[in-house]
Amino acid sequence: xxxxxxxxxxxxxxxxxxxxxxxxxxxxxxxxxxxxxxxxxxxxxxxxxxxxxxxxxxxxxxxxxxxxxxxxxxxxxxxxxxxxxxxxxxxxxxxxxxxxxxxxxxxxxxxxxxxxxxxxxxxxxxxxxxxxxxxxxxxxxxxxxxxxxxxxxxxxxxxxxxxxxxxxxxxxxxxxxxxxxxxxxxxxxxxxxxxxxxxxxxxxxxxxxxxxxxxxxxxxxxxxxxxxxxxxxxxxxxxxxxxxxxxxxxxxxxxxxxxxxxxxxxxxxxxxxxxxxxxxxxxxxxxxxxxx
Amino acid sequence: xxxxxxxxxxxxxxxxxxxxxxxxxxxxxxxxxxxxxxxxxxxxxxxxxxxxxxxxxxxxxxxxxxxxxxxxxxxxxxxxxxxxxxxxxxxxxxxxxxxxxxxxxxxxxxxxxxxxxxxxxxxxxxxxxxxxxxxxxxxxxxxxxxxxxxxxxxxxxxxxxxxxxxxxxxxxxxxxxxxxxxxxxxxxxxxxxxxxxxxxxxxxxxxxxxxxxxxxxxxxxxxxxxxxxxxxxxxxxxxxxxxxxxxxxxxxxxxxxxxxxxxxxxxxxxxxxxxxxxxxxxxxx
Numbered sequence: 001x002x003x004x005x006x007x008x009x010x011x012x013x014x015x016x017x018x019x020x021x022x023x024x025x026x027x028x029x030x031x032x033x034x035x036x037x038x039x040x041x042x043x044x045x046x047x048x049x050x051x052x053x054x055x056x057x058x059x060x061x062x063x064x065x066x067x068x069x070x071x072x073x074x075x076x077x078x079x080x081x082x083x084x085x086x087x088x089x090x091x092x093x094x095x096x097x098x099x100x101x102x103x104x105x106x107x108x109x110x111x112x113x114x115x116x117x118x119x120x121x122x123x124x125x126x127x128x129x130x131x132x133x134x135x136x137x138x139x140x141x142x143x144x145x146x147x148x149x150x151x152x153x154x155x156x157x158x159x160x161x162x163x164x165x166x167x168x169x170x171x172x173x174x175x176x177x178x179x180x181x182x183x184x185x186x187x188x189x190x191x192x193x194x195x196x197x198x199x200x201x202x203x204x205x206x207x208x209x210x211x212x213x214x215x216x217x218x219x220x221x222x223x224x225x226x227x228x229x230x231x232x233x234x235x236x237x238x239x240x241x242x243x244x245x246x247x248x249x250x251x252x253x254x255x256x257x258x259x260x261x262x263x264x265x266x267x268x269x270x271x272x273x274x275x276x277x278x279x280x281x282x283x284x285x286x287x288x289x290x291x292x
Numbered sequence: 293x294x295x296x297x298x299x300x301x302x303x304x305x306x307x308x309x310x311x312x313x314x315x316x317x318x319x320x321x322x323x324x325x326x327x328x329x330x331x332x333x334x335x336x337x338x339x340x341x342x343x344x345x346x347x348x349x350x351x352x353x354x355x356x357x358x359x360x361x362x363x364x365x366x367x368x369x370x371x372x373x374x375x376x377x378x379x380x381x382x383x384x385x386x387x388x389x390x391x392x393x394x395x396x397x398x399x400x401x402x403x404x405x406x407x408x409x410x411x412x413x414x415x416x417x418x419x420x421x422x423x424x425x426x427x428x429x430x431x432x433x434x435x436x437x438x439x440x441x442x443x444x445x446x447x448x449x450x451x452x453x454x455x456x457x458x459x460x461x462x463x464x465x466x467x468x469x470x471x472x473x474x475x476x477x478x479x480x481x482x483x484x485x486x487x488x489x490x491x492x493x494x495x496x497x498x499x500x501x502x503x504x505x506x507x508x509x510x511x512x513x514x515x516x517x518x519x520x521x522x523x524x525x526x527x528x529x530x531x532x533x534x535x536x537x538x539x540x541x542x543x544x545x546x547x548x549x550x551x552x553x554x555x556x557x558x559x560x561x562x563x564x565x566x567x568x569x570x571x572x573x574x575x576x577x
Binding site: 008009010011012015039040041042044047081083084102103104105106109110141143144145146147148179180181182183184185186187191203204205208209212213215216219220233234235260261263264265266 | 300301302303304305308329330331332333336351352370372373384387388389390391394395426428429430431432433434461462463464465466467468469483484485486487490491494495497498501502515516519545548549551
């Protein structure tokens, strides 16, 4: 089963939920659970596993045009075609802005002189580590890079296709920790997951962004439910909204100074508050029922 | 004209509550730009009255004319984004490159603009505001951020205001880069947790990469004294000023639920933000 944990608003507790779910499920089933941290701009999941053992890392590359100056006739067709303004044709040369390139390959197709080839350049790094039944896969976008989706795709590929459980069961449990927001990075992260759990906080900001995130999932036809974190901190708006729309509220984590302190130190709170392990394992069971 | 971008790396550290309070303190002297276009919240506090709306066109999208399509599959083969299935375009995957249209032998693919959001110019009780709404799940948030910033700069010039305060989005990618470029100061809001500290390092690197001067605000600094000290050390090591230290206090959530700024509600956080504002004013000038 592939579950995504998303939110709209940042800082609502996606990583807290993703790590708690993974640890609780691994303890309950004795199987390896994978966390795919798709917040490649600011990956945090791995920080909660300080005694992790790194089992691999690799660069993530995207393609970028390479101009053969010998063949180039400076006709400018490549620059005219490029929808991303990644090429600029000057009378004597063609300038390339690699960070704008989406790697569509159009410049290479349109060039009448066959002067445009393709090279690659790194946009970030992917890591894989294991820690007591949890496998963590995460990506780190190189500072200064704008586009996140190629790296997110690579993280999900590694997490899902090269999953250790695939050998045994033909399916594996992957928990996708999504980036905040509701645009392309979030869309890429939740895509092809069986279920999305939206984490929110009961405040006007939490509610407003939850509403947008729910619209994205509706468009993508991904089954969803909500988890309220920091319950008791704000107002009733989120609860009234969920009730009115019949959106299931699967769990509420109260505003609790102890949980916040454990989190601030990089500790997974269910390890110190074991009564929560059964609740998270139960949450996973409930989601499994909803997916079936 | 000066531009200050409030960013954070990690989400949920308090950017919007702080920007709203800075708006109250800069009342009548600045334009406010909400550049967190895919999760905008500043309007919930500033409660703008919309005066002008402009459509935002993101990327073009491909459309296949089924009448003309000869189902040869050339487009599917050429598309690097797996956006064409069964001779139909999946708009959620299409990145608008136009390769399908280029390779189609039957001239059945056209590229068309599609509205991806709306930008607004508004008035608030503290002064003019520019904000936007990216339609759910759309791309090109960086392009919309650039549009909001341009409208904010134009508005500041017309009204003779010398400051634009930008509410940024979390992260370090496309919309954040669009919020940061050309800013005179980046106010980075963080909190004393190991995750926020990790994210702070990356956003400071990003600011340095684009040559933007940064100052740090430690929100809820009293939640974890040790982590707060580590952040102070990190800033000292890099020669980055700590602009403000805000205590953890219930007035912040109260203000949010009432649609008011922390400064209007009053209390210890309001006092600390006012003090930080004095620092920021001198850092900007």
